[in-house]
Amino acid sequence: MMERLIENSAQLILLLVLAPLVTGVIRTLKARLQTRRGPGILQPYRDLGKLFRKGMVIPETASWIFAATPWVVFFSTVLVGLMIPMVAADAPLGLFGGVLAVIYLLGLGRFFLALSGMDSGSSFGGLGSSREMTISALAEPAMMLAIFTVAIGAGSTGLTDIAGAAIGQHWRFLAPAQMFAFAALALVLIAETGRIPVDNPDTHLELTMIHEAMILEYSGPYLALIEWAASIKQLVLMTLLINCFWPFGLQPTWFGFGAVEGISWLMAKLLLLSCAIVLLETVNAKMRLFRVPELLAVAFTLGSLALVSTFLF
C-alpha cells in the first residue's frame, strides 16, 4: 500500500515536471533546425508560471461547463499518466485500466474540451470542436488496430503486461507486425497531439487551427491547466509509444538505484523521439484539413498490415 503510494507520487511528480520540458525541448530543437535561436527549453515553465499568476476573463456567454472543463481535462490526463509504465514496467495505477481505459479517458478530456469550445458561442470554438472531433474519430480505428496487434502479442490490454512482454524480448520491435504497429501508432500520435502535418501548435491563424481554436476563450490559470494537460498528454503518448516498443532500460520497480537508470533511459528515448518529431515537423508543411483523412487511412492500412503480419510471420 505504502509502496504504491510512493510509486504514484514519484510518477506524478515526474509527469508534472517532465511534460513542459519535453515541449520546451521540441520547440528549441525546432528553432535551431530552422536557424532561429528560440526561447530556450525552460520557456514553457515560465509561461505556465505567468499564466497561473494572472487573472482570468471568462466569456459572458459561457456556462459552468467552461469552468469545469480545465479540471476534467487536467485530471483525466494526469490519471492516464499514472496508468502507464514510465520508469518501472509496473504501472502505478495499472489496476484502474489498461490501454483501452487510457484511450477512453483521453476521450473524456477531449469531449469536455470540445463542449467548452462551443460554450462561449464564438464561431472559432465551434470550428475547433468540429475539426477536433472529426480527426480524433478518424484516428481511432487505426489506433485500435495497432493496439490490438500489440495486445495480441502480449496477450493482454493491461499496460503492465504489455511492457512486461516487451521486456522479455528486447529486439521484438524488429518483427514486421511490431514495426507496422509502431508506424501506425506514430501517425496517430501526430494526429492526437495536434502536431504538423495535422495541426500546428504554434499557429493562431484563423483558418488552420484546431486545438488552439477550441481553447481560444481561455485565459489565466485555466489556460495554464489546459496547456499543461496538453503537454502531459503529449508526454504520455510518447512514453506509451516508447515503452510498448523499445522497452530498453525499463526497471522492474520504482525503488533503488534502478529508478535513476530508468529515468535516464526514459529521457534519452524521449529525446530521440522528440528529434524525430522535430525533423518531421520541419520538413513537412501543414496539410489541408481534408487531406488528413488520407494520412489516417495510411495509418489504418499500416494497422491492418500489422495485424495480418502477426500470423504471417
Add this chain to the structure above:
Amino acid sequence: MTAELFLSGIIVWLAGAMTSLVLWRRPPTARRVGCGAALGGSLLVLVGSAAAIFSGSSPEISLPFGNPVFSWAIRMDPLSAFFNGTLAALAAAVSLYSFGYLRPMEGRRNLGAFGFFFNLLLLSLALVFSASNAFFFLVAWEVMALTAYCLISFEHEKKETRNAGVLFLIMSHAGTGLLLIAFLVLSSVSGSLDFTSFHLLASRLPPLQQGTIFVLFLFGFGVKAGLVPVHIWLPKAHPVAPSNVSALMSGIVIKTGIYGMARVFFDFYGPIPLWMGTLLLGLGVASALLGVLYALMEHDLKRLLAWHSIENIGIILMGFGAALMFRSLGYANLAALALIAALYHTFNHAMFKGLLFLGAGSVVQATHTRNMERMGGLIRRMPVTALCFLVGAVAISGLPPLNGFVSEWLTYQALLAGFGTTHSLTRLMFPIAGSLLALTAALAAACFVKAFAIPFLALPRSEEAADAREVSFPMRAGMAVLALGCIALGLGATWFVRVFDPITQQTLGVRASSALVMARGWALSPGTAHGGTISTAGIALFFLLAGAAFALPLAMRWRRRSVRGPAWDCGLPGLTADNEYTATAFSKPLRMIFSALYRPRREIQAEYEVSPYYPSAIRFESEIEPTFEKHLYDPLRQWIMAVANRMKGIQAGSINLYLAYIFLTLILLLLFGVRQ
C-alpha cells in the same frame, strides 16, 4: 413469491389500463391513475424480477383458461427475468416523468386512451419477455405492436406521424410473418408449441432448414430491433411519438427483438454453424456504423437519438455474434463474456437512451421544436435537464467512468480474445470489428458533443429557446432516476455483473462473474488468462478526491481574480446567435469525408438586385440521400404495386366469383389432404 409479485404487477397494469380508459372524461384523474398504475406495476415487476434472478429460480404460472393446443403459460427463467427487470426499471422512471409530461396535454388530448395504451404496452412487453408458449408469445407480440402503433400515432393530426405509424405497422407485421413461419416449422417438428419443447431443437434440423429458420428469426426479430437493413421505420417512428413513448420505444420495445434472438439462438439452438455467428457480427458492425453515421447528419434532436438506437443495437449484436461464434468454437467462458457484454449493453442502453429521450422530451416541451438549430443556451434556463442530458451523453459515448464504457470495454475484450479462438481467416473479423467499434464510439462522441452543445450551450437561437422554462418536478425526477442509474451501473460494475451468472448458467452452463471481479470488487477483468483490468469506481474516486482537494479550493481563489467579458466576436458589433456554429456546420467535415455514403445534395440560391456580389437574400438547402429507401425499398414498393395491379383483375367484386374461389380452394385443400 416472485411469481405472485410479477402477476400482481401485471394485474396493476391491467387495472390501470381499464380504469384510466373509464375515466377519460376527467383528464387529471385519468392521468394520475394511468401513470400511478404504470409506476406501481413497474415497481412490483422490478422487485419480482430481481428476486427471480437472485434466487435463481424459474417460477412458472399457467393461467387457468388454456386449451389442449396452447396454454397461457408464463415462465420467468433468468433470461426472461433480466429483460423484465430492464423493462420495469425503465418504465418506473418513464412513468414518474409522465406525471409531469402529460399534464400540459390535459383537456387537449385523450389522456384516458393514453393511459390505456401505455399500461397495455407495458403489460404486453412483460408478457413477451415471459411467455413460454409460441402462440402466447405471438399474441403478446402483436398486442405490443398494436399498442405501440396507437401510442406512436397519438399526435395523429400530423401527416408525418400518421405515415410513420403506418410504416411501423407494415414492417412490424412483415417481421411477425417471418416469425410465424419459423415457429410453425419448429412446432411441426416438436409437435408442441411449448418453448421447453423447442430447447436445442433447431440444431437437430437438417442444415438447410436450420439456416433458413435462422435467417427467418434473424430478420423477424431484426425488424423490431432496428437491424440494418430492416431499420428504416425506426428513425421515422421514434421521433414522432410523444417523448415518454419514444423513451420506451428506444429503451425497451426494440429490445424485444434482442430478447427474441437471445431466446432463439441460445435456447432453441445448440452450438450453431460458424457462419451464423459471423453473419450476426457483420450485421452488428454494419448497424453500429451506419446508425452513427446517419445520426451525425441529423439536426432533429429526437431523430438523432433514434439513429443512435440503431447504433447501439449494432453494438449489442456484435456481442451476440461473438458469443455465438465462441459457442460454436467450443469456448464457453468466452461466450459467457461476450453474452455478458451484450446484455450489459442492453440494460445500459435502456437507461441512457431512456434518459436522453426524456431529456429531449423536456427540451421539446420547453422550446416547441425538435430542430436543434432553433435551440441553444438552455443550460441556463433548464439546469437540471441539462445536467441529466450531459450524464446521458457521456454514458452513450462510452466514456469512463459511466456505464456505456463498461459494456463497450467488455465487448472489446470479447473481440480481442476472439482472435486466438481459431486459426482460420475468420479470426480477422474480431480485430476489424473491434476497430470499427472504436470508430463508432468516437463518432458517437462527436455526435453527442453536437447533441449537447447545440441545444444547451452558447446563445439561444430562437425566441422560444430564450424563453424556455425548466420542466416540472416529476419530469426532473424521472430523468434524475435514470441519470443515477447510469452512474450506478458504471461505478458498480463489479456488483452488477453478478446478475448475469444465472443467465450464463442457463444458456451456456458456466458462471463467469467470479472470474470477472478482481481486487476485492474494485476492478473488473475480462476473466481471460492475462486480460487488462478497469476500475470505474477507482477512476470516479480519483476525480472526486482530486476535485475536492485541488479544484474546489483553487477555483474559489481564482474566481476572485476573474472578470466576465465578451467572447471574441471577430470585430463585429457584438456576438449574436447568427455567429454561432450550427449543427449542420459542426458535422460538415464528416459529411465531406463520407460523401460517398451520404451523396449530399445542396442548393444555393442568391437573390440580388444590383450585382451578384451584394445578395439581398440567400436560400440554402442541403440534404443527404436516403440510400436504403432509394435503392432497396423503392424498387420493392414498385414491385409490390405492380403485382397488386395485376391481381386487381381477379377481384371483380361479384359475390358469385368469390364463392367460386372459396369452392376451388376447398377442393384443392381436400386433394392436398387426401394425398398426405
